Amino acid sequence: MSSDQTLRPLPPAHSAPVVFGAGAAIGVLGGMIGLGGAEFRLPLLIGLFGFAALSAVILNKAMSLVVVLVALPARLAAVPAAEIAARWPVAANLLAGSLLGAWAGASWAVRMRSTTLYRVLAVLMLLMAAALVLTHTTTVTTLDLPPATRIPAGVAAGLGIGVVAAIMGVAGGELLIPTIVLLFGEDIKTAGSLSLLVSLPTMLVAFARYSRDGSFAVLGSNLRFTATMAAGSIAGAALGGLLLGVFPDVVLIPALAVILLVSAVKLARHE
Structure with a gap:
């Protein structure tokens, strides 16, 4: 872990209503497109609440x-458990790469200089923006790949998604969902x-890897903040789900x- 990530001052305190409201706003944004909204929460943690890059990633991961x-x-109730269980090879295929990617991504994040991590996060935000536009404006069609090709492709995709999710502190659904449709035809x-x-x-x-680093202490010192924003995110996501389809x-x-x-x-220019 680089020294510039450990010597940052603690962010200023914020009132619970402000923290809850910010989480709710993020939840609404994500809920309206069927996602958790963690990609929107990360820059808020840095820009509005003043957390350093790695601290923001760890808090974002905890909330995600x-x-x-x-x-x-709720998701498992929406789709019969038997139907999901029958598709365990899909999850196993992706997990074969994503678990390794998550460990590697978290390891890289804690070793990066803070300025480098800000720039990496900026690039990944651009990736998320591109994925958002592509998955909601184009029809994702299944690639007709033979198993001998599809399985290693699934491992490679999982690896990349695991790295991205770990470094940004997100769940990765915005990348996983189109990948599952594209590779496995679900x-x-x-x-x-x-x-x-x-x-x-x-x-x-990824959480286990972050817990081995000194920066993980930010979670213990901000448990109330984390719980309040997570509660806001959950409430906002529920409201956003009700608004699904209201806005074209x-x-x-x-x-x-x-x-x-x-x-x-803003992240790329962050000092």
Whole structure:
């Protein structure tokens, strides 16, 4: 871990309503497109609440984990358990890469200089913006690959997604869902449930790696902050789910992509 990540001052305290409201706003944004919104929460943790890059990633990972745990029962209720169980090879294929990627991504994050991590996060925000636009404005069609090709492709995709999810502190659903549709031909609803089954162990591995680093102490010293924002994110995601379809994608998706692009620019310029 680099010294410039350990000597940052603690961020200023914020009132619980402000923290809850910020989490709720992020949850609404994510809920309206069927995601958790962690990619929007990360720049908020840095820009509004003043956390250093690695601290923000660790807090974002903790909140993402809570949101996924809450969302998992609802997702499993929406798709029969037997149907998900029958598709365990899909999850296993992706996990073969994502678990390794999560450990590697977290290891790289704790070793990066803070300025480098800000720039890496900026690039990944651009990736998320591109993925958001592509998955909501184009039809994802299944690649007709033979098993001998599809299996290593799934491992490679899982590896990359695990790295990205660990470094950004996100669940990775925005990348997992189109990957499951593209490589394995699942429908969006089933892909969403499978993505959570892949995300959860992947996040736990990254969390375990972060827990070995000194910067993990930021979580213990900000438990109230984390719990309050996570609660806001869950409440906001539920409201956002109710608003799903209220705003047309032709308006919503470009607006969210612009938010990610602006966030990326701010992260790249962050001192």
